[in-house]
Amino acid sequence: MTDPSLLQDIRTSYDTVAASYAELVRGGDAWELPVLGIFANLVPPGARVLDVGCGPGRVTAILRSLGLDASGVDLSPGMIEIARRDHPHVPFEVGTMTALDCPDGDLGGLVAWWSIVHLPREVLPQVLAEFHRVLAPGGRLLIGFHVGDTQRHKDSGYGGHAMSVDVYRWLPDRLTALATAAGFTVEAQLVTDPAGEVPGGRLLFHKSGGGDGTTCATLGA
Structure with a gap:
């Protein structure tokens, strides 16, 4: 069971910084489109895709x-308001990744593009x-994250606005082990x-079942 105060702190923090955050992340980075393109090519044709922790909706768009039937969900109503404003053709909903409103498979x-941090x-x-x-057999999961083995408390950010969240970095091998266990x-x-x-x-x-990958490679190689 997730502590409700954890979710409330994240929600309140990102409602506070929503506008400034949306401006700061508007450009993305050089690796974003190539990686998302690889992901899009591997998703089963016609399948639904969910951007979890979508923020202002830029990645969902x-x-x-890229041709995917993608929608976004975020804990912050402020973020979802901006996502709907900036990308009116994309479906967005308020929700939490700890209990997704999706049937099994x-x-x-x-x-989850830097949304587990x-x-x-x-x-x-x-x-x-x-x-x-919520993923069907053969479905793909793409996670973006800060690399490391530390955590810190963030009490301000994105233009100096007040926040109260902890930020966690993950070693790739540790995150892979947890995903494998899942x-x-x-x-x-x-x-x-x-x-x-x-x-x-x-x-x-990928989740085991139809269309499984067979090897581990290095993205962008």
């Missing part, structure tokens, strides 16, 4: 532009199990700016 793909280490296994529940198989990984202050990680998994 990219997934739609409903999705062909799920993206505020989840405590003891909560992430529950969330990965929820991701596994029933996923890793297909590819990418770490960018490995010597930088905050390296970026991307991991691609």
Whole structure:
């Protein structure tokens, strides 16, 4: 069971910073489109895709532009308001990744693009199990995250607005082990700016069943 105060702190923090956050992330990075393109090519044709922790909806809109039937969900009503304003052709809903409003096996793909970074280490296994529940056999899971083995408290950000969230970094091998325990198989990984202050990680998994991948590769190689 997830502590309700954890979700409330995240919701309140991102409602507060929603407008400034949306402006700061508007451009993305050089690796974003290639990685999302690989993911899009692997999702079963015609399958539904959910962008979990979609924020202002920029990545969800990219997934739609790549031909996917993508929608977004976010804990913050403020973020969803901006997503609906900026991308009126894309479906968005308020919700939590700890209890997704999806039937079992409903999705062909799920993206968590830097949206697990505020989840405590003891909560992430529950969330990965929820991701596994809603994905169909052969479905793909793409996770973006901060690489490392630390956590810190963030009391302001995105223009100096007040926040109250913890930020967790993950070692790729540790995150892969948790996803494997939840029933996923890793297909590819990418770490960018490995010597930088905050390296970026991307991991691609599939759920066992039709269309399984067979090897682990390095994204972007």
